[in-house]
Amino acid sequence: MTSADRDPDAHDPSGEADPEGTDGASDTDSPEDATDPEIEFDGSLTRRRVIGTLFLVVFIDLLGFGILIPVIPLYAQAFGANEFVGSLLIATYSLFQFLGAPVLGRLSDERGRRPVLLLSLFGSVLAWTLFGIAGELGPLLGATNGLVVLFLARALAGAMGGNIATANAYIADVTPPEDRAKGLGILGAAFGLGFVFGPAIAGVVSGPAALNLLRGVLPAAVPVSEFTIPSFTAALLTGLNLVLAFVVLPEPPRRADARAAPEESRLTELYEAVTSPGVGPLILSFFLASFAFSAFESQFIFLTNDRLGYGTAANAVLLTYIGVLIAIIQGGLVGPLTDRFGEYRLAVGGAAIQAAALALVPFSTSWTFVPPIGPVAPGAVALAIVATPLAFGNALTNVSLNALVSLNAGDDEQGGAFGLTQSAGSLARTFGPALAGFLYVTVAYWTPFVVAGVLFLPVLFVLGGVAREQIR
Template identity: 80%
Template sequence: MTSGLSQPTAVSDDETDAVAGMGRRRVVGTLFLVVFIDLLGFGILIPVIPLYAKFFGANEFVGSLLIATYSLFQFVGAPILGRLSDERGRRPVLLLSITGSVVAWTLFGVAGELGPLLGATNGLVVLFAARAFAGAMGGNIATANAYIADITPPSERAKGLGILGAAFGLGFVFGPAISGIVSSPFALDVLRDLLPSVVPVTEFTIPSFTAAALSAANLGLAFVVLPEPRRRETSVEASAGSRLRQLYDAVTAPDIGSLVAAFFLASFAFSAFESQFIFLTNDQLGYGTTANAILLTYIGVVIAIVQGGLIGPLTDRFGEYRLALTGAAIQVVTLAAVPFSLSWSFVPSIGPVDSGGVALAAVSTPLAFGNALTNVSLNALVSLNADEDEQGGAFGLTQSAASLARTFGPAAAGLLYVAVAYWTPFVVAGVLFVPILVLLGRVARAQVRPATE
């Protein structure tokens, strides 16, 4: 590469007409399905990973490092995959990343059997290797966004990217739900009778194999129906080091610096909560994969309802700035209340759900509501305060900030959980939203452009 622009490879007339022949809407719909199924497999593993690590003898800190490994390798690997998609094509990189998911989730399922064969004392080293590989191959969202940019005119691009965002969110809603179903005692008993004895059947392995099977089906779908678009000349994605420099420059910039810093802290705090949530429910309530999957599905549904249906009318009435402040203020209280809600004796049990589970769900409802408000509003504020020709860079900054936050947030939270007390990660996460309120307070009202612009 001799310049800052990628040099797209030649595209034949047949390839050029492939997208037009299918119809742009059909291609976008196919891409939505590909991204949704891929994120579905990812979401299935969310309730599994922390307890799977504990199954192999890891404490909460090591388990948190396992969670953070994905984001770390995604941050490093995404620029490489972005550059490959510019040079070799969107379709090959999408197929490559989905293949990586198949391999990674299969390794998860056979970690207990493969670990001793590799000379490890148990399968924990395999889990780390699989998690790192999945992260390195996790650039399919960025590639899918580039695919949308290739096939849509500027006037329709926001709508196309919004469709992919919906696929991303739905994967995190339905993934844990599927995990809860396939890891239930009934499902495991049925599978032990149906599957060969060589297949390990546990509450950890079956969700892993399910994610791998979905990814394999997704690979076949993408291979058969997804065409290669004509690529536009776009800037090669910056290296990890350059992205760090860009992030630093953005944080110190007078126009969006406070907003980017607030977005980083919000992502850091919520990732700290997410990483310790399952450890908390397992240690204090004895919840396994299925019970945690139900709780996570409920939280995901609340977030999806707010982001998909309520955020528009709320923004029209109150504006992004007030919603960001409100969401941050809600999370100051609710994040800190999470660990203490488990011992609220005044909360009754409901049916098979004990009082601790009911109280946790009650606290998680406003917490999910506040998180949805903060995330969407901060993203919108960054976009509104960036110049028209810098929108891509603005979203790239928030994505880089989120990746770094999801790397360091779980690690710091796991250390607090083990070294201090189980409740400290949640209280610290709540406290971190106080400087977010301060940072938002520094944003001059004149600087926050009205949404009507």
């Protein structure tokens, strides 16, 4: 899926954006250097090349994460977990990312951006490797099966996923204020591409042809399955990324007027933001929208497996389709639509579309009146049809809400405002999957999706009220 755990909002390019308060500062060299896009960092790399390198590092990092999206739910079931436990496994990443992001952010202030990025990449390599050998490692640790190892690996990966805070602080270090949004947008593009190509790679390496080939060339000690090979692929890509970052990514110059990290906890900051009259309704809307969409995402693969019999490879195709749609809409349609209708109308319209589409998702799998397309069954075709407006609405709401948060925050509060949306998103993606899994198991398979659609109704109410005030 596209926004799942990693980010962020996967569509929020900020992550824990500049929690250390580096936005608005200038480079430590000179006023001319602070605005010169070709400033040299080590005598060879310019700012543009450094940002390009950071884009590649973040893209490969997200690529490794995206590979695991279609794997995690069914991998948990392979160890005997039901949908609720599998949903808790999904939520574990966001919980530990929420806890880990400020720690890595403060550590990067004290020890530097580069070593923290390298440390987080190494931790991710370890996490994805553990994921792949969970079945073999579990009994050695005294566990009845590898499910405990999956949770441990997922927690480690989430903590390391907090490196998005460091990546955004890095951007703040190397860009002048007038180019800050452009730099964060570049990281946002890396997020989007990682979520598009990650599931696609998972579909290739978990297919029968790839698995049969690997069984013939890999040693017998290496476990080969539709779950382990994507895990090892993610570990390999992240390992190559670690080497790339070590070789070519320099430590950025520190800013002379960088502010100290805020003393308040993230929960306190989030509460104060939600109760503020300016960005409060927007943060609340972002939380509810993220909660609802994460509930859908966490149960999507369980739904396709139960109703359509889809495994990792088939789900990867569906997820890639949705990811490509969101990327196209965000990159090519949101801008012109915003110019014509404005951010508030787009946010309201996107929420309304998602409310309707989410309620239709679970029932579309049984629509036999939809004609098949080649080998694709009617239920899968219908699901893809319903997913199309859902992706459209998700792209509109996420981009518009992020833009509105930025517009309603002061010039010197941009990083902190985006950090608050990331905090809200992380909490939503922690509790949303847990509730959805509980409903899936205890009530009926369709309830998480219908409830997710209903949750967009208060988003419509809140945004509609704010929009009427602003558009008058």
